[in-house]
Amino acid sequence: MQANLSIDSAIRGPGLFLAQFLGDEPPFNTLDDIAAWASGLGYAGIQIPSGDPRCMDLALAAESQEYCDELNARCEAAGVSITELSTHIQGQLVAVHPACNELFDDFAPSSVRGRPEARTQWAIEQLHLAAKASRRLGLSAHATFSGALLWPFFYPWPQRPEGLVDEGFAELARRWRPILDSFEDAGVDLCFEIHPGEDLHDGASFERFLEAVEHHPRARILYDPSHLLLQQMDYLGFIDRYHERIGMFHVKDAEFTPNASSGVYGGYQSWVDRPGRFRSLGDGQIDFGAIFSKLTQYGYDGWAVLEWECCLKDSAQGAREGVAHIRRHLIQRAGRSFDDFAGVEASPSRNRRILGLE
Numbered sequence: 001m002q003a004n005l006s007i008d009s010a011i012r013g014p015g016l017f018l019a020q021f022l023g024d025e026p027p028f029n030t031l032d033d034i035a036a037w038a039s040g041l042g043y044a045g046i047q048i049p050s051g052d053p054r055c056m057d058l059a060l061a062a063e064s065q066e067y068c069d070e071l072n073a074r075c076e077a078a079g080v081s082i083t084e085l086s087t088h089i090q091g092q093l094v095a096v097h098p099a100c101n102e103l104f105d106d107f108a109p110s111s112v113r114g115r116p117e118a119r120t121q122w123a124i125e126q127l128h129l130a131a132k133a134s135r136r137l138g139l140s141a142h143a144t145f146s147g148a149l150l151w152p153f154f155y156p157w158p159q160r161p162e163g164l165v166d167e168g169f170a171e172l173a174r175r176w177r178p179i180l181d182s183f184e185d186a187g188v189d190l191c192f193e194i195h196p197g198e199d200l201h202d203g204a205s206f207e208r209f210l211e212a213v214e215h216h217p218r219a220r221i222l223y224d225p226s227h228l229l230l231q232q233m234d235y236l237g238f239i240d241r242y243h244e245r246i247g248m249f250h251v252k253d254a255e256f257t258p259n260a261s262s263g264v265y266g267g268y269q270s271w272v273d274r275p276g277r278f279r280s281l282g283d284g285q286i287d288f289g290a291i292f293s294k295l296t297q298y299g300y301d302g303w304a305v306l307e308w309e310c311c312l313k314d315s316a317q318g319a320r321e322g323v324a325h326i327r328r329h330l331i332q333r334a335g336r337s338f339d340d341f342a343g344v345e346a347s348p349s350r351n352r353r354i355l356g357l358e
Contacts, residue, residue: 011301012083013045013304013327014042014045014251015304017047017049017086018048019307030054039078046080049086050090050130056071059129061132061137065136083139084142084303086143087130088145090130091147093119094123094146094147096147097150098116127179128182132182134183140189141189141302142188144191144222146198147175148198150164151199151201169199189247191221192221194206203238203242219245221245223295224249224250224307225252226250229255229256239291239294243294249295251326253284254285270311281321281322288325288329291329292330304326304329306319
């Protein structure tokens with residue numbers, strides 16, 4: 001089995017998000033087996049979807065330190081660390097527009113399906129449990145979605161009534177503020193994946209939410225450049241602007257090749273036919289060299305976690321290739337300046353002489 005010590009760098013990795021790999025057949029149907037599989041490929045960490053019983057019991061993890069110690073020990077024995085927990089599915093259900101009720105009921109337990117208010121309360125409780133579980137596991141960040149009350153109105157037609165967007169973000173803040181406080185109590189950052197289909201889908205919408213929650217210190221960003229590229233955003237400038245709020249990093253590739261029949265909106269086409277497509281790591285258009293450099297420059301010291309999504313390549317191949325891709329981009333932070341060899345004597349009086357002031 002390949003050794004999986006994380007490279008000594010500002011950014012830790014490689015990590016793997018398990019959501020797209022879990023299944024009903026070995027080695028993908030138990031935490032121990034999938035952790036060993038990931039370790040064998042060379043991954044140093046795994047990001048765990050907290051609501052999947054094949055991986056963990058979230059309610060038990062929130063209450064039992066013994067159970068969390070056991071989870072950490074099982075992963076350690078397999079050769080990986082737990083990087084973060086994820087509540088993407090549960091976070092989505094914190095805020096659902098009625099137009100999407102039936103579709104999103106599929107994400108919820110049968111006991112709350114067809115009961116939107118009960119479903120929302122279940123989702124909120126899941127996030128509170130995730131804060132406690134993350135603390136017991138010794139984690140510092142958590143991944144989630146914001147949910148969406150406003151997504152049906154993202155394009156301003158029909159014309160939106162005055163105050164609709166303000167009210168949507170006010171309600172989103174009312175639901176998330178107590179959850180953010182729980183994460184504050186746990187000492188864990190709550191990182192919202194900036195993602196189309198969520199009310200927090202770009203920098204402007206995140207800023208609006210941040211204002212609504214009074215710049216809560218635990219409201220952070222899960223940076224995934226693929227979602228920014230498909231919106232034709234400046235994904236490198238995004239790091240410059242929001243680096244202080246970036247708490248997690250999904251390494252995911254994408255490509256955008258508009259044509260005469262469709263562009264950003266995709267023309268209701270399937271993923272394989274859309275101009276904007278998620279691609280396996282290294283097969284798309286994203287400049288990961290520049291991304292890793294910028295994140296290192298700004299002192300990001302969290303995990304680089306592969307989220308595999310591709311409309312063409314098999315997941316097993318994508319997982320194998322992703323390890324080398326991430327390792328190739330990890331940067332060992334410089335311990336000294338490159339021009340130290342040419343250093344000169346310095347003193348206040350000498351500096352004044354050089355400037356002609358003495």
